[in-house]
Amino acid sequence: MKGLDKLSGRGFSCRMYVLGPNKDRHMVHPQTVYSTDDFVGCPEEMQSIPSKGIVSFFMEIPDGNQHLEISFSSMGDGQREYKVPLWQAYELAMRISVEGVNPITCLPSTNRLEQYVVNCPRCGSCMSANNFCSKCGIWIPPQNYLSTRGSNISEMACVGFYTDDGFRRFKFTSEERGIATQIMGSDAQSGVIDVSFYRSLEPKKAHIVYREGDSGEVMRDSRRRAVGAGTKIEGAVAPDQGDVRDFEATPAVTLRLHLLSPEEMSRVLRSGASVKRAGALAGLMLADED
Numbered sequence: 001m002k003g004l005d006k007l008s009g010r011g012f013s014c015r016m017y018v019l020g021p022n023k024d025r026h027m028v029h030p031q032t033v034y035s036t037d038d039f040v041g042c043p044e045e046m047q048s049i050p051s052k053g054i055v056s057f058f059m060e061i062p063d064g065n066q067h068l069e070i071s072f073s074s075m076g077d078g079q080r081e082y083k084v085p086l087w088q089a090y091e092l093a094m095r096i097s098v099e100g101v102n103p104i105t106c107l108p109s110t111n112r113l114e115q116y117v118v119n120c121p122r123c124g125s126c127m128s129a130n131n132f133c134s135k136c137g138i139w140i141p142p143q144n145y146l147s148t149r150g151s152n153i154s155e156m157a158c159v160g161f162y163t164d165d166g167f168r169r170f171k172f173t174s175e176e177r178g179i180a181t182q183i184m185g186s187d188a189q190s191g192v193i194d195v196s197f198y199r200s201l202e203p204k205k206a207h208i209v210y211r212e213g214d215s216g217e218v219m220r221d222s223r224r225r226a227v228g229a230g231t232k233i234e235g236a237v238a239p240d241q242g243d244v245r246d247f248e249a250t251p252a253v254t255l256r257l258h259l260l261s262p263e264e265m266s267r268v269l270r271s272g273a274s275v276k277r278a279g280a281l282a283g284l285m286l287a288d289e290d
Helices: 179-187 262-270 275-281
Strands: 007-009 012-019 054-060 067-071 092-098 160-163 166-174 192-199 225-233 253-260
Touching: 007 054, 007 253, 012 253, 054 262, 067 225, 160 225, 179 225, 253 262
Parallel strands: 054 253
Antiparallel strands: 007 012, 012 067, 067 166, 092 192, 160 166, 166 225, 192 253
């Protein structure tokens, strides 16, 4: 089964980049991912959940000193199945969960978009005008999501856990050093990254029209790796230049990525293609089948 260069569903997409030291995503190809629905070896908990708008994929966690970046450049590739690409027709918000932790707030993920103007999301105290919480002693980000308002989606990416003076890059590490494990303990969603896309309630006032021309379930590896905080890089969360209530209350789609060890990856890929793709013809011989 052929791998994919991006996670995609319902017109939304993102790419994963695995980077070594002194590399950026413009120097490497996107990481190959696979749809969980295409392989019989994927357990039920890894499958897509259409009723909840969850489309699931998996990829291998590489060994060594590697970092992860989530890029939204694929949204600018052009989507020919749509007369007007979604990113041109609507403002978009992207809420991310890394193993159960929101990387912008570094708090357990919530299932909604939030802006922080008055009260600190950590302690509830009133913040200063520049979002400093004196009780927690830290600067609070303006919101828990990324927004296309005032930003070019083709250049947008989530590169790490937000801190007062930049980001700590997503780095693959041992489970005990994983940020989610340290914050949430046993409640951490080990090996799962969710990217939820929200559309604005109203279309943009003006947009550009696009012109068309071993088989069996995988056994989880006991030597788990997780996403930790790596080297610091400069950056900030661009404030959403509108009201959070301008977006739909529920995501249009959630792209879910399962991170597998090399051993887990090998088992799934060897399990063979799922027969689900045949739909109503599943189990029947096809005319062009060898």
